Amino acid sequence: DQKLYISSFACSPETAVLDFKYTLDHTHDCRDAHNANKAFHLIQAFSPGEVSYEEAHQIGKELADRLLEGKYSYVLTTHTDKGHVHNHLIFCSADNITFSHYHDCKKNYWKIRNLSDTLCQEHNLSTIMPDGKKGMKYNEWAANKSESSKKAQLRKDINQTIRIVSTYSEFLAFMEAKGYEIKNAEFGENSRKYITFRSPDMSRPVRG
Template sequence: MAVTKNTPINSTLKKAIQYICNPEKTDGTLLIDSYGCTPETADIEFEWTRKKAKDNSKESHLARHFIQSFSPGETTPEQAHEIGKKLADEILGGKYEYILSTHIDRGHIHNHIIFNDVNFVDYKHSHINKKWYYDTRKISDRLCKEYGLSVIPQNENKGKSYIEYTAAKQGTSYKAQLKADIDRAVRKSLDYSDFLLRMEIAGYEVKQGKYISFRAAGRERFIRGKTLGGYYTEDSIKECIAKNAIHRPKKENRRINLIIDIQNCIKAQESKGYEHWSKIYNLKQASRTLNFLTENNLTTYKDLEAAANKIHSDFDSTAQKIKAVEKAIGKNAILIKQLEIYRQYRPIYLKLQKVKNKEGFTRKFQRELILYEAAERNLKGKNPPPLETLIKDNGDLSERKAKLYEEYKKLKSKSAEIEVIRSNVDTLLNRPRERNPEIEK
């Protein structure tokens, strides 16, 4: 199974690169790869790119260090390196310079990926957050499954919300949770009756009288709304619902969702209120499903399947087009980078040929000359088009990508919708069909 870890590099970037490229750890450097740079000059190439960042005032890291570890004996060095290369290409999208190395000197094989904190396509800083890490782990797990490797199951237990956590520490979790549930029900309710139904669905018994009171399942006593604060009296709740109704958009929700399987729904068995709501909900979804079929002239199940296959095919095709455009943008961006370095530092190289004290001049402009020589080597034999042409081409490609992405988002929505329609039709016709967890998220 693969374990992933990501940390920023704020100093000693050169030492970090030297460490991951150690020949003793990488089978004599055979298990080292790079993109958009060369391992020997990566630290100063990263710096050159960072200096072109659009927001130079923003403090950024020098680079990011990503580690992907595998269980002992589960994979070979070559296979692990191949997985690491696919992971780096996918998570970085061909926009960031990176060094990849696979270490085999320990009991478990592991990949090191050091990538620049600023990309060389539009010179923007990376945005590494929890979502990025979660998405990266999903990609790593998917690649491991494709190669027949095991993965660590995702934690199925959801964490507590901040309100629940704080309340639990203070010993007032029940009241805090009740307030949170009332707030949620008030926000979503169309009127007071709807509010009462939502509280019942949430698992509360509601007692109306002089003071509205709530009792959660398993609790002995009711809690009066007024003891929770002035916002939780019956009059305040009604007033808040009325205000929300004024500001709520009047556009009808036309989204088609999955029909609930009431017979096998535990929540429906435990709550009569939820069962009642589910039946009304299912009637609405069935109606919307039939309206969709009529509006799109899908008169037979075969027509529905053909429509679904067409949408999925168009969606996959658009996704592939986006990847091809991104690859072309990345390829051009590498050439743009090398040409810009070559053009920027060639005067220094030419001056070196004329000065008498070549050793002193070389010491003074060491980094510039190293970058120039690396760019010259990388451009040798490629005969690229003029720099201005490449920049214009990438501008055109970026516009094409933006249009494709808009089409991609629409097709993604249609693809999810047609699957919900097909699942609802299967339910209405009592047709057995494999469940798709991706659609039910």
Template sequence: MATTSIHPIRVTEAKSIQYIMNPDKAAYVTRYGCWGNAAEISDEFSKLRSMGRNTGSVLSYHIIQSFAPNEATAEQVHQAGLMLCDKLLQGKYQYVLTTHTDKDHIHNHIIFCKTNMENYKTFGTLMDTKRNPAWKKIRQISDGVCKEMGLSVVAYGEIGNGVSHYEWTKQQQGLSWKEKLRYELDCIIQRSNTFEDFLEKCRLNGIEAVYKPEKTISLKFRMQGQQRYARAKTLGYYYLPENIQRRIKQFSSHRKMILDRDKFDNRGLQYWADIQNMKNVAQMINLLESYNIHSTSELKPTTMTVMARRGMITQSIENLDKKINTLSEQIELVRQFQRSKPYHDKYKSLSAWKQKGYAKKNTPVLEMYKSVGSRLKLLYPDGKFPSEAMLDRQRQALYEEREKLYEEYRYLKKEYADLDKVSQTIDDYLEGLRNEPEHKRKKGELE
């Protein structure tokens, strides 16, 4: 349901607080355990942290809670944010909550100090463990708050990752054609035996699938009523031809949970099959309940939401990987620069007639200094190159952020697999019930 996100603040805490308190954006502001402007609040946070037992790099945390356009007033959204803070932070953490109304979707920003006011332990130690991560708690609490208030919640987060504003708005209404296409393709993949069977089933289900492996755009799809094709690549990693084939193999290897009672000639075995099928369906209903889904009508939209969120996380991880690679390249440049700088400094300190001999003897390392220095100046035109330690800290922060995303991705992957299993089992069970009268007529059991 509700999309919430949390990320740690390691630097520029005061600037982050100043941003969320911007009067041009914030319609409501609530402070808890702190007062004053952004600089004063950050100073209050700092004083509390100094009393804590952990001096790690995290200063505070930033939560964003977003709502669909026109679904709630700013006052209601702010109230939802207060309830989220009360249930999550339980009055033990300093925070500032602001409600922004500068975009179509009203959203809350919450920045809270990492240090608990009662025992001076950190939020990460108490509330953000590997087994029970903070993002999961926040999502569950926010979902509960919104249900309690009768509010609809943005299911796909704020605009980003290449989603147009129009499409994002349609996602809130459950009408995004790309999301529907992904969902329909997933359903077809689950029930296909081969890739060729998948293409045929697409046609039978009203989806035009064009597969030309020799072309640059090897696979594209178009649903009925759509003018333009959607390339497999734009739909995401899971819809590339090779990954569709891999997923088909995975699904075909899964054991079917619903037994075909008509394969048993003995009436007692048929009765046993019916009992087993009912037990299996009961297990699936319990599985739905564990994900806070109380009816099969909620299954499809929830599955689509999980699928969309998983795709967004995949894209975020890819973006982080690019940033990590960029930082790794810069770290190597700085290392080379630092290794070669003493040779350059020595060269400059020599008299003109000695420089020639020194340069001849140390040509490779002097050329390295010149080349690496030129590349660094392109990145840092002011000539103030960062230290290796600073870049490494930035990279480590990205590693930690990526690991958090991986945790959520693994959870969503399991949730999606479970929901898919439920959907397939219930469909098979209902299909068996629909076919039962026909089987009985064939056997002369009905008049």
């Protein structure tokens, strides 16, 4: 038998419909036609083979808790009968504190998406980019960010050095003194097109 993954907050999975109704009956705008939704349903999917059911469920709980901030009742389930792991999060459309309706808009849609992506990165899982392509895992993203920082430092060092030298040879000497390995610095017909710099902590040379 497959294990069932179900969690809830401020309600019971068996009586969630009644629990939600109790909250909705106490809202100030319960008769407003614009607030016809009784609940919202989110689906959080993961790339096949990347995550266990237990971890997926934990990520779903973290998403619900960060998004709803302990204000809304919710039920979370993780499907174990499909080829790809995914969560279903259903939360009441009104909160339990001020009995106000959740504002469903593009801003909150992107908030949900960004929260989900952040959690996947924190768990070293890939994300899905807006164009449908597979995104990077957190360690890949962190490595890219580190490389970007090193490139920014290189640009800063180059600009600072240019301000204090008078000749090209002085520029090369100062950059080498800063710890950069320089290649393709020669001029002439047989010279390479681009000069490259590499500091000890860079994984590969970078064009100047």
